[in-house]
Amino acid sequence: MSDTEQTPAVPAQAGAPAVETVARREPLLEVDHVTLRFGGVVALNDVDFTLYKGEILGLIGPNGAGKTTCFNAMTGIYQPTEGQIRFRGQKISGKKRHHITKMGMARTFQNIRLFPEMTALENVQVGADAHHKTSVVAALLRLPRHWKEEREGREKAERLLEFVGIRHRMHEFARNLSYGEQRRLEIARALATDPVLLCLDEPAAGFNPAEKEELLQLIRQIRDTGVTVLLIEHDMRLVMGVTDRIVVLEFGKKIAEGLPVEVRDNPKVIAAYLGVPDDAA
Amino acid sequence: MTTVLDKLRSGREAVGERWHHAPRWVRWVLLAALIVFFYALPNKEFYQYLGPIPTPGANFTQVLFTISIYVLLAVGLNIVVGFAGLLDLGYFGFFAVGAYTVAVLTSPSSDIKTLWPWLLVVPIAIGLTMVSGVMLGTPTLRLRGDYLALVTLGFAEMIRIAATSSTFLKGQRGFNQIPHPPGEYADGKPFFGVLDARPYYWLVLTLIILVVIGVRNLTHSRVGRAWISIREDEDAAQLMGVPTFKFKLWAFAAGAAIAGLAGALFAGKQNFVNSQNFELLNSIIILAAVIFGGSGNIVGAIVGGGLVAYMIERFRGIELFGIELYEYRFLFFGLVLVVMMIFRPQGLIPNRRRAAEFKDRRKEVIVGE
Numbered sequence A: 001m002s003d004t005e006q007t008p009a010v011p012a013q014a015g016a017p018a019v020e021t022v023a024r025r026e027p028l029l030e031v032d033h034v035t036l037r038f039g040g041v042v043a044l045n046d047v048d049f050t051l052y053k054g055e056i057l058g059l060i061g062p063n064g065a066g067k068t069t070c071f072n073a074m075t076g077i078y079q080p081t082e083g084q085i086r087f088r089g090q091k092i093s094g095k096k097r098h099h100i101t102k103m104g105m106a107r108t109f110q111n112i113r114l115f116p117e118m119t120a121l122e123n124v125q126v127g128a129d130a131h132h133k134t135s136v137v138a139a140l141l142r143l144p145r146h147w148k149e150e151r152e153g154r155e156k157a158e159r160l161l162e163f164v165g166i167r168h169r170m171h172e173f174a175r176n177l178s179y180g181e182q183r184r185l186e187i188a189r190a191l192a193t194d195p196v197l198l199c200l201d202e203p204a205a206g207f208n209p210a211e212k213e214e215l216l217q218l219i220r221q222i223r224d225t226g227v228t229v230l231l232i233e234h235d236m237r238l239v240m241g242v243t244d245r246i247v248v249l250e251f252g253k254k255i256a257e258g259l260p261v262e263v264r265d266n267p268k269v270i271a272a273y274l275g276v277p278d279d280a281a
Numbered sequence B: 001m002t003t004v005l006d007k008l009r010s011g012r013e014a015v016g017e018r019w020h021h022a023p024r025w026v027r028w029v030l031l032a033a034l035i036v037f038f039y040a041l042p043n044k045e046f047y048q049y050l051g052p053i054p055t056p057g058a059n060f061t062q063v064l065f066t067i068s069i070y071v072l073l074a075v076g077l078n079i080v081v082g083f084a085g086l087l088d089l090g091y092f093g094f095f096a097v098g099a100y101t102v103a104v105l106t107s108p109s110s111d112i113k114t115l116w117p118w119l120l121v122v123p124i125a126i127g128l129t130m131v132s133g134v135m136l137g138t139p140t141l142r143l144r145g146d147y148l149a150l151v152t153l154g155f156a157e158m159i160r161i162a163a164t165s166s167t168f169l170k171g172q173r174g175f176n177q178i179p180h181p182p183g184e185y186a187d188g189k190p191f192f193g194v195l196d197a198r199p200y201y202w203l204v205l206t207l208i209i210l211v212v213i214g215v216r217n218l219t220h221s222r223v224g225r226a227w228i229s230i231r232e233d234e235d236a237a238q239l240m241g242v243p244t245f246k247f248k249l250w251a252f253a254a255g256a257a258i259a260g261l262a263g264a265l266f267a268g269k270q271n272f273v274n275s276q277n278f279e280l281l282n283s284i285i286i287l288a289a290v291i292f293g294g295s296g297n298i299v300g301a302i303v304g305g306g307l308v309a310y311m312i313e314r315f316r317g318i319e320l321f322g323i324e325l326y327e328y329r330f331l332f333f334g335l336v337l338v339v340m341m342i343f344r345p346q347g348l349i350p351n352r353r354r355a356a357e358f359k360d361r362r363k364e365v366i367v368g369e
Helices: A018-024 A067-074 A097-103 A120-131 A136-140 A144-164 A179-191 A209-224 A236-242 A260-265 A267-274 B002-021 B024-040 B060-083 B091-106 B118-140 B146-165 B198-219 B222-232 B234-239 B244-270 B280-293 B298-314 B325-343 B355-368
Strands: A027-038 A041-052 A056-060 A082-087 A105-107 A197-201 A228-232 A245-250 A253-258
Touching: A027 A067, A027 A228, A041 A067, A041 A082, A041 A228, A056 A067, A056 A209, A056 A236, A067 A082, A067 A197, A067 A228, A097 A105, A097 A120, A097 B234, A105 A179, A120 A144, A120 A179, A120 B222, A136 A144, A136 B198, A136 B222, A144 A179, A144 B222, A179 A197, A179 A209, A209 A228, A209 A236, A236 A260, A245 A260, A245 A267, A253 A260, A253 A267, A260 A267, B024 B198, B060 B091, B060 B198, B060 B222, B060 B244, B060 B280, B060 B298, B091 B118, B091 B146, B091 B244, B091 B280, B118 B146, B118 B244, B146 B280, B198 B222, B198 B244, B198 B298, B222 B234, B222 B244, B234 B244, B280 B298, B280 B325, B298 B325
Parallel strands: A041 A253, A056 A228, A056 A245, A105 A197, A197 A228
Antiparallel strands: A027 A041, A027 A082, A245 A253
16 A cells, blocks of 8 residues: 555535534544542543544643643543543553554644654654554565665655655754744654644644744644644634634633634633633632 | 864864765775775784784784674664663673673583584574573663663673672683684684684674674664664654664664674684673773764764774783883773763764765755756
8 A cells, every 4th residue: 555645534625614513423532531630639620522533623721721631641641540531432541652653643742852863854754654564674684565664654754744844854853943843843743653633732832923824724734634633722813713622621620612612702711811800700 | 272173073074074975986985995904904914014003012913803892792782872772881791691602502611511513502692692682671671761771780790790600600710612613724724713813803894794784774774763763752752653662672682682693703712701701891891982982873883892992902012101001091091081071972973864965965956956
């Protein structure tokens, strides 16, 4: 199979929100009444929501609301104290991290974590290797499978670098790339693992408005290739512009869930973001 | 001081640049010339013209053999430390396992008296060393950084103490009459004799070339990318689908196999193995060689291993104001390392994966015109 391109399961109409079809869609990631405690600290308290295939879900909340904790629980880094997280119907906890990646979940990091001493191309190739089967012996003896996968991986990596717009920088060490390029490279690397679900942890942090706009475009393009996107962000404007649905966390609890418009007008959300005077509460 | 260093640096970079820009055939010719040079090196007819390079206080051919073993070990340790980023302080322990496997299975002074030929035992030695690498790695590779260093340090000491005190491994008395590698000249004289170290050196040199090709194949594949990604950021590597534990174990096993091979070669040449051959200092020297040469770079490891082993031997037989310099060899060695860490912490020939970059840049220029 030379064509590794993702074909969308449901053709996404440009501009049409996926919301109306959500009911018919299959759940991809289920966060089922998850509580997570670190000693006495309750980082997540009975959080419960579902991510459906083909949508862009925004997970928002003020600083310290538990967004990244929730994210880490979803990607298998933390084990929930109570409740469970299911990805494509299977329980996440107890699975090896690289296995979760193979199941189709990929992520980027809030504080960029590339492989700094590898070139941009190699960074993406590492992601592409996730599905490669060349054994150590096959690599040592340069068996045909090595050449085949090496060629495929390289082509895929170049294609993805082209997609995120930094192909011209592919032989640069990751640490020499600009901040924005590094963010894009992280997305390319995550996409190289052929994800069904792409989790972006504050991908726009530190971006200026123009860069944010480009990022929105990119996220939409990714969704249009059939990848479901989970977006963690605290920039409300960015989230409103791109997501189909939004889940809001505050102090480790889900305080709202719904369409961007609904969430924006939700008094609880406004209170969480802006604060409310004591007498009003 | 800094200007001199800058000049040196830019000079070296110019050489590197020129190397990467040179046409393919030029590189092959230079490489071939270098290999021929090293094959010719142990001949007295050749090295007597090399001025101060041969060692005055020791048989130069013997020294070359020692150096070649160090180079082989440095290439192996470079996989573990340089590529996978696992700090292994007990690497020489694997060398001991290789040497002792050969000794026990071939020597007439061994208790089990199998007396197998050397060549048959070499693959067994490599296999056993790999197994010992996996056995050490399985519980310890879950540890990171300093902890791993401590455990591997303990492993090397364990092997040494076992060799010293176990009756089976003969301690100081050691094993003698370990057979040499096979092969005869036309007149029936053995190719691998007692006095002439040249054939052993050639054998090791040939194996170094093969091992380097193998290591290069690994590092220029998904295996090497996995190793480097683990070194760079183990968590991120895991989340990008790299089975990190498996590849760390492979790095350990591959490094151990090379050390086992070196141990088998050493035993076959030395013909005698006892517990004094495996001091902790050797592990440190090889680690220093890898870091000195440029960790994460195969050429760096070769140069590091060669230079460090050579420097130590070069002091033999030199007297200054009535002081035998050889006695102080590790003092100088330490000094060089300290200076090195101050002025060039990345090693003599640091890891630069830029060959492809130069190639593609030129391509782009051509396309752009």
